[in-house]
Amino acid sequence: MNPTPCVAGLGSGSLRPPRSGQAISVTCAKVEMERRVEVSIGETATISCFFNILPAVMEWFMTRKAGHRERIYRIESHRSVAELGTDFTDRISVRHTNRSVILTINNVKLTDEGEFAFPAVPPEFPITETITVGVHVNQQKPSKIATCETRNGYPEPNITWYRNNTPLRRSDQVMIVPLVILESSGLYTVQSELHLRVAKEDKDATFYCEVSFFLPKATKMIESKPFSIPVSYPTTKIEVWKEYPEGLVKEGDTVKIRCRGDGQPQPILTITHMDEEVRSDEMGLLVLENVNRTNSGIYVCRSLDWEAGEEIEGNTSLEVHYLNSTVLDPTDHEFILGQDVEIFCSASSSLETTIKWFKDGKNVSNENRLYLADITYDMAGEYICEVTVPLLPELQTSTSFPLIIHGPPQMIDPDADAVLETKVGTSVNLTCEAQGMPLPTITWSVTGTRTRYEVVDENLVRSSVNIRVTSDLTASCNATNDRGMDAKSFSIKAKNGVIIAVIIICILLLAILGSVLYFLYKKGKLACGRSAKKDITKEKGHKDDIVTEMKTDKTEETVLLQGVNGDKQPNDKIQLCFYNPISLEEVRKTLQAPKPIATTALNIGD
Missing domain, CATH: 2.60.40.10 (Immunoglobulins)
Structure with missing residues (x-):
């Protein structure tokens, strides 16, 4: 270099x-x-x-x-x-x-x-080696905790140790041992050992070494990677707490209780409940599965300090909440029609509860007391009492109360389909539904051909018959049990299709006749007035001949149909006098009047 x-x-x-x-x-x-x-x-x-x-x-x-x-x-x-x-x-x-x-x-x-x-050569990046075994705070002399080394620098680099960004100086608590090696290249390798009398606070401290060296125009510094050291110290306090679940505990839950001392390393811990030791792992974790109310109580965690010869302990309290099954009072489910019914529902719990009654999915009461006055058959059925813990909605219990009502039979809709009209030759279905306890027996009283079928439900009996109608008839059904009876009647009227057809044809013929006469009047072939009457003379008169006289005055129109009965007269006449035109609708209204109708053939001459 x-x-x-x-x-x-x-x-x-x-x-x-x-x-x-x-x-x-x-x-x-x-x-x-x-x-x-x-x-x-x-x-x-x-x-x-x-x-x-x-x-x-x-x-x-x-x-x-x-x-x-x-x-x-x-x-x-x-x-x-x-x-x-x-x-x-x-x-x-x-x-x-x-x-x-x-x-x-x-x-x-x-x-x-x-x-x-x-000359000046920057050294290499410093490398630190730290201890892996904890240093106990009770050691009287400084213990080696780390070594820092930097290589190939010139001039000789300098190493300084730091704890939490504060430089360490030689003292009774700190000892620094340097080592300088001159390489064959003329460069320097520098090592430094840090010996320290540790304290408990050093478990959270950060250490590093700093290498300072000379370069032209500046003095440079390089810091090693920070590190921490394992520190051993005795346990002085034990903490115990419920780690899981976070909220309230109910029966059936899994509970985790953690025990931990403030010493390092962790001491040997034992957990007891009701003066009996319970099994926990090496890390002081106690797991209780599917807990019940017997798991409630105080859990004590203990540790023995062998150096001081003292036993240290901590504790926590666990409460497992519960909800017992519902209880009904009275337990009798059978009552008499018209009676007043009062039922009480309760369930003991470690927490406050709410009670609701339901029938067919509908809420019928929000208190523990269910009161039914003057009971009817419609009130019979299954009632559900539901008890819930608001603070722990998962805690819920319910029970059913089947209300059975004894009494005589009662027809359901006794007036429905009481009167029926149908054509001759058709079939009708007649149905009777009756409720009562014991369940009633339904019998029919009817004439004619019939087919019967019956359905028995939980609370009522439904019986039906199919009848072929040939004429007017009356049918009845009777519901009986050992407490009484009830009945329902049907009136069936048969309609004749031929008579109805004749009436319709007559109405149509009269409408045509009125139209023809009105047409003749408009043509001037028929005149009205006392001096302008025309006689239509029949050649022969019969008993059922008809004389038709149509009159009108200033206030009303009258159509008079009169049947003539009596001795034969050779010159019987039918007089038609038209004072005002008559409409087809007025003819229909006249014919709809409840009078006997006779038919005849009319010969109209000039």
Whole structure:
């Protein structure tokens, strides 16, 4: 490795021989160095170098005009030695202070012209080795904790130890052992051992070494990687806490309890519960799986300090919360129709609970008491009592209460489909639903062909029959049990399709007849008035002949249909007198009146 020198020139700057009496200047490129020194031949020349930190080893070299380089002076460990056999051996001296080195050349000659060099080589990055076994705080003498080494530097580097960024100085607590090795290359390897009487606080301390060395124009520093040391100290306090879960503990959970002392290394720990030792691992971790209320209580962790002969302990409390099964009072589930029912639900717990009642998924009560007044069959069914712990919603229990109501049969919708109309020849379905306890038996009273089927549900009986209708009829169903009976009737009216068709045809014929007469009136072939009446004479009269007289006055229109019954008259007449036109709608209204209708054939003459 080539040194990086601080160079001083002695001469006129061009290395030409000076004339007698000519001034000789000495120039150095070092920081804080005299820029120029003027001397004459035969006089004394001084070259001063100033340092921030004085190097441990210093050497001066002189390079002549021909390029020959030789060492002329060496300073090491406060020893100053001039190299023997040189032209400067009897004429130079070096003195130094804390911050400077002064080279003095007496009786300057012409041949002294040349370059003077002070070499400097930066060392390698420092390497530290630390102990792996803990150092006990009770040791009376400093113990070796680390070694710092830097290689191949020039001049000799300096090593300083630091703890938490504070330099360590030699004392009763600190001992530093240096080692300097001069390599064959002329470079230095420096080692430093740090011995320390540790304290408990050193377990959290950060240590490193700093290498300082000289370079031209500056003093440089290199810091090693920081490190910490293992420190052993006795246990003075034990902490015990529930590590998992973070919140409340309920039955069925897995619980982890941690025990730890403040000593290093960790002491041997034992954990007891109710004066019985429980198993834990080497790190003081106790795992309890599927805990129940018997795991509640105080857990004590103990450690024996063998040096002091004292037992140290710590403890923590564990509470496992629980919720017991629900209890109903009374337990009887069967009641009489119309009775008042009062049921109480409860469940003991280590925490406060809330109680709700449900039926068919709907909330029916928010207290432990379920009260049902004047119960009906609709109130029968399954009621659910649900108990929950608000602080631990996972703690929940429930029980069912099947309410059974005894009583006589009751028909469901007794008036539904009581009266039915259907065509002759069709079939109808009749259904009866009855509830009661015991479940009733349904029987039918009906005439005609029928098919029966029955469905029995949990709370009611549904029975249906299929009947073919041939005429008007009445059907009934009866529901009975050992507590009473109930019945429901059906009235079925049969409709005749032929009669309805005849009535519709008659209405259509009368509508056509009215249209024809109105057409004749508009053509002027029919006149109205007392003197303008026309007689239509039938050749023969019959018992069921009809005389139709249509009249009108100023306030109303009248259509009178009159059937004539009696003796035969040869000259019976049908008189048609039209005072005002009559509409088809008015004819329909007249025909819809509840009067007997007779039909006949009319022969209309001129």
